[in-house]
Amino acid sequence: RLLAPVDAPLLIWTSRPTPFLSLALRGLMSWWEEEKYEAGIKWKFLEHKGPYFPPEYNPLPENLNFYYNGEKLKLGLRAEEVALYFAQMLDHEYTTREVFRNNFFKDWRKEMTLEERMLITDLEKCDFGEYHNFHKQKVEERKNRTKEEKQVLKEANQKITDEYGFCMLDHHRERIGNFKIEPPGLFRGRGDHPKQGLLKKRIRPEDVIINCSKESHVPEPPAGHQWKEVRHDNTVTWLASWTDNVQGATKYVMLNANSKLKGEKDWEKYEVARQLKSRVDGIRAQYKDDLKSKQMGTRQRAVALYFIDKLALRAGNEKEEGETADTVGCCSLRVEHIMLHDSLDGEKCVVEFDFLGKDCIRYYNKVPVTKRVFKNLKLFMENKQPGDDLFDRLNTGMLNKHLSSLMPGLTAKVFRTYNASITLQQQLKELSNGEDPPEKLLSYNRANRAVAILCNHQRAPPKSFEQSMANLQAKIEGRKEQLTLAKAELKKAKKEAKGNSDTKLQFVVEKKKKAMQRCEEQLLKMEVQATDREENKEIALSTSKLNYLDPRISVAWCKNMEVQLDKIYNKTQRDKFAWAIHMTEKDFEF
DNA sequence: GTCGAGACTTAGAAATATGCCG
DNA sequence: CGGCATATTTCTAAGTCTCGAC
Numbered sequence: 032r033l034l035a036p037v038d039a040p041l042l043i044w045t046s047r048p049t050p051f052l053s054l055a056l057r058g059l060m061s062w063w064e065e066e067k068y069e070a071g072i073k074w075k076f077l078e079h080k081g082p083y084f085p086p087e088y089n090p091l092p093e094n095l096n097f098y099y100n101g102e103k104l105k106l107g108l109r110a111e112e113v114a115l116y117f118a119q120m121l122d123h124e125y126t127t128r129e130v131f132r133n134n135f136f137k138d139w140r141k142e143m144t145l146e147e148r149m150l151i152t153d154l155e156k157c158d159f160g161e162y163h164n165f166h167k168q169k170v171e172e173r174k175n176r177t178k179e180e181k182q183v184l185k186e187a188n189q190k191i192t193d194e195y196g197f198c199m200l201d202h203h204r205e206r207i208g209n210f211k212i213e214p215p216g217l218f219r220g221r222g223d224h225p226k227q228g229l230l231k232k233r234i235r236p237e238d239v240i241i242n243c244s245k246e247s248h249v250p251e252p253p254a255g256h257q258w259k260e261v262r263h264d265n266t267v268t269w270l271a272s273w274t275d276n277v278q279g280a281t282k283y284v285m286l287n288a289n290s291k292l293k294g295e296k297d298w299e300k301y302e303v304a305r306q307l308k309s310r311v312d313g314i315r316a317q318y319k320d321d322l323k324s325k326q327m328g329t330r331q332r333a334v335a336l337y338f339i340d341k342l343a344l345r346a347g348n349e350k351e352e353g354e355t356a357d358t359v360g361c362c363s364l365r366v367e368h369i370m371l372h373d374s375l376d377g378e379k380c381v382v383e384f385d386f387l388g389k390d391c392i393r394y395y396n397k398v399p400v401t402k403r404v405f406k407n408l409k410l411f412m413e414n415k416q417p418g419d420d421l422f423d424r425l426n427t428g429m430l431n432k433h434l435s436s437l438m439p440g441l442t443a444k445v446f447r448t449y450n451a452s453i454t455l456q457q458q459l460k461e462l463s464n465g466e467d468p469p470e471k472l473l474s475y476n477r478a479n480r481a482v483a484i485l486c487n488h489q490r491a492p493p494k495s496f497e498q499s500m501a502n503l504q505a506k507i508e509g510r511k512e513q514l515t516l517a518k519a520e521l522k523k524a525k526k527e528a529k530g531n532s533d534t535k536l537q538f539v540v541e542k543k544k545k546a547m548q549r550c551e552e553q554l555l556k557m558e559v560q561a562t563d564r565e566e567n568k569e570i571a572l573s574t575s576k577l578n579y580l581d582p583r584i585s586v587a588w589c590k591n592m593e594v595q596l597d598k599i600y601n602k603t604q605r606d607k608f609a610w611a612i613h614m615t616e617k618d619f620e621f
Numbered sequence: 622g623t624c625g626a627g628a629c630t631t632a633g634a635a636a637t638a639t640g641c642c643g
Numbered sequence: 644c645g646g647c648a649t650a651t652t653t654c655t656a657a658g659t660c661t662c663g664a665c
Binding site: 491 | 622627628629630631
Binding site for chain 1: 647652656658
């Protein structure tokens, strides 16, 4: 375990607690300048108002009807509410899926009265049309709200945030990340999820555990209700929790990313990754050596580590079958997920990966590997069925146990952080040659993009992508014409001014020149933007920026390149990375 | 060693806000 | 100044990893 980040300013000031404490107490110090608590203790004082509950169900107007088999039918309140969840989603592809429909129907029937259940036995015979239209109408109304109405709503929301969105943690007033209890609805899993469509039930105060300090004012449950439990556990960071009925998982109310608790953890994460930097050569030498081991388990571990390091694959924990979509990571790869090519496209020993990873995002890649890795893979695949585990003698527990013996704090995911950050740093060095601001930004985005590609961070292309590209192209053409015109005018003005000492004419030349240059600049800016956008069509940059790239690399780059920080980090991101912005100098090296 | 619960980070989609252009 | 594209925020699912019971 790390006690303190490697090159952190001196944090442990136990020898002079008084001035330190008073500053901290008065809120004059930033958290990254404060002393840390002993291992495992996350806070000494925690006070909050409890989570915010969504409004109760508001019954539909009397005149709205549901039809079963063409017959008008008045549903009871509970059945009506759940039916509306489904009706609201009718425009979504989800509601056409067999699994979604069956799951919904099964759970919906549980909410029905006995009579309703006797009657309604076939989802195909259900007509939610009026519910659906009612919902669409509501959405339309929401869209058409006047400025004044929007303002009123905004203020009401702000009031809720002011009251429930903050807590006191030690001497800091901190923003809470998700202080709103998740509203009920139909479960929307990603990809081919076996539980899609199941009813996600309404959470009541009786389901919620509150965590706060003993000496704090315990939050009041909503009128007429009780909390499930109030506990005072300062070894955890959550303020409230409940169990989700669909997956049986615990959900938490936690602090915002700009908080002390989250920030410290983030900082520590990058410090561990930097430690890996200085040890990675040795670790690579070792797993290369392990490829020859007599122990099959060791060899499998070595190949897995090779993939995790080279391709930034996730660890790949086992998953409970039938509970989630069928996705894999490194350790859970199956024989069917890779194909071996002795030679492909002029390269030798090529492994072709094709599998669904986290969030059912497809990982597809063709990678040349070393002979030894290739031979090992052949061996691991011998006499196996497509559905068998590739690494049958390995799991994430064993892998991480081994890693933590190589370096304290080292786990599989540290390689992702390390490789992402080091790639950004290298790319920024290679790509940036002092140019115009838009070109510098393009370089930054390209470096970011290299990381996003490494980590396989994808997105659905924006709906209006083609249109917006075409618009931009048209604008570029327009600007080009304008530039030609501007150039011609400049030439003309120069000609007129030549051999003429009239300062007025000289002045005109200057003016035309400026106009031409401005035009040129704008054209360049647009062309750069077009390139950037095209390259970014199916790549999501935000995930790596937020979770994998040591912000100090970016802050140092901005300082060196004289780029405004807000060109690469928006307000939220600057808040989250305040610690890095505060402490980073030009010479920072990851 | 194995297993499941628990706690926390990482993820892309969807909703909402912003701002730009005619 | 309104409509639309883009940027930001919100939402919550889906991972990783640790720990304690057996």
